[in-house]
Amino acid sequence: MPVGRLFLRLVDLLPVPSLRVQRIIAFLVILTQGGIAVTGAIVRVTASGLGCPTWPQCFPGSFTPVPHAEVAVVHQAVEFGNRMITFLVVLTAAAAVLAVTRARRRREVLVYAWLMPASTVVQAVIGGITVLTGLLWWTVAIHLLASMAMVWLSVLLYVKVGEPDSGVAVTRVPKPLRQLTALSGVALAAVLVTGTLVTGAGPHAGDKSLDRVIPRLEVEILTLVHMHSSLLVAYLSLVVALGFGLAAVRAARPVMVRLGVLVALVCAQGLVGAVQFFTGVPAALVAVHVAGAALCTAATAALWASMRERRPADTVA
Secondary structure, eight states: OOHHHHHHHHHTTSOOOOHHHHHHHHHHHHHHHHHHHHHHHHHHHTTOTTSSOSSSSSBTTBSSOOOOTTSOHHHHHHHHHHHHHHHHHHHHHHHHHHHHHHTTOOHHHHHHHHHHHHHHHHHHHHHHHHHHTTOOHHHHHHHHHHHHHHHHHHHHHHHHHTSOTTEEEEEOSOHHHHHHHHHHHHHHHHHHHHHHHHHHHSSOOSOOOTTSOOOOOOSOHHHHHHHHHHHHHHHHHHHHHHHHHHHHTTOOHHHHHHHHHHHHHHHHHHHHHHHHHHTTOOHHHHHHHHHHHHHHHHHHHHHHHHTEEEEEGGGOO
């Protein structure tokens, strides 16, 4: 029996999930994908990045923390706790696949659902490489950017799950405004990339052991901060311009609400970044800033998804 058919037969043993259950699971996927980015930031700012100095084990011969003279218990606990949250990510990703498969959702939904466990595996490997290479700044950057990409995909999964399978895709706004929304997504990506560069040159390397000096990005941090903040202003400008365009064409209320949420989040994120810079990059604000990045990513993805909707075929003229 082919593996795919066997998988379907096993899934059919489960109860058919309601649409509400499917949406709850998809929302939990968003929370876990964004949450692990924040806990990863906590690992970094508490200098616990090498609390478990190897991967996939915590210490050679042990998957759990063990008493060690060179690694403080608190650092072990923080890093090991972050690794345990990975299991929540895996569980929600697997639940999403099982739910939409059992409900026999359309192919598009199935593809987005399967992207969750697939990308989780990729992210776990990136995390392992980050540890095994001693927290090189560019591996940490890739690790965070991958998390942001997964947040984007999980938001699209949530939106797709809520749409009718037998529906017809209908655009809500003119093509130029959809293109401007896509451009704002590109600007967001540039902001995120430069943000990781600032982190790479900044004080929070993830480990402060004197015998393990972590190589940092050798670029003047003030230059990177100016680049990052300038791109944030450009990103916000694009979003505001998009808002004027959407208002001019009287876009649907859901689109305007998502735009308003995004503008508020970007402004708040800019404020947090400014406070960070002028107060010496306190650890707590770093975690808040990463959470803000995840929220801005999710909000931009939600706005992009709202540019089209899937309506039941009998309601489309």
